[in-house]
Amino acid sequence: MWNRLFDVAEVGDLLNGRVTETRDALGLISRDWQVVGFPFQFGGTGDWKDWLFMGAGLRQGTEQADAPYLIGGAIGRPGAFRLAVEGQVDLNTGKLGLQVIVQDFF
Numbered sequence: 156m157w158n159r160l161f162d163v164a165e166v167g168d169l170l171n172g173r174v175t176e177t178r179d180a181l182g183l184i185s186r187d188w189q190v191v192g193f194p195f196q197f198g199g200t201g202d203w204k205d206w207l208f209m210g211a212g213l214r215q216g217t218e219q220a221d222a223p224y225l226i227g228g229a230i231g232r233p234g235a236f237r238l239a240v241e242g243q244v245d246l247n248t249g250k251l252g253l254q255v256i257v258q259d260f261f
Contacts, residue, residue: 169196171208183217191226206231212243222247249260 158238168193187225192217206229214222228241237258 169193171210184215185217186215188213188215189226202229203229218245 170189170190170219172214173193174186174188178184178185189212191208193205194206195204195207208230210225212224212226214224223246225244225246226241228239230237230239231239237256239253239254239256239258241254242252
């Protein structure tokens with residue numbers, strides 16, 4: 156999920172990038188590279204279109220083939236809530252994924 160917190164490298168609110176890596180006790184490594192852009196923020200309209208993003212990622216794991224994927228969705232703050240909707244398409248298998256998150260900031 157694109158949460159825009161301290162672990163995300165941002166460039167002018169237009170382009171975000173992140174690398175996450177986990178290692179287990181057996182030495183297995185799982186790494187996920189992601190880059191997303193917010194194309195409608197170029198216009199600076201300040202409306203719901205600024206929430207839309209699209210991008211790509213690459214999952215890498217010990218003894219596993221690289222798995223590229225496409226990302227698209229929206230993230231924004233209507234009132235006291237953060238709403239995030241993200242869809243992914245795995246380019247190797249064609250599998251689709253959808254994640255919906257609502258966070259309350261009361």
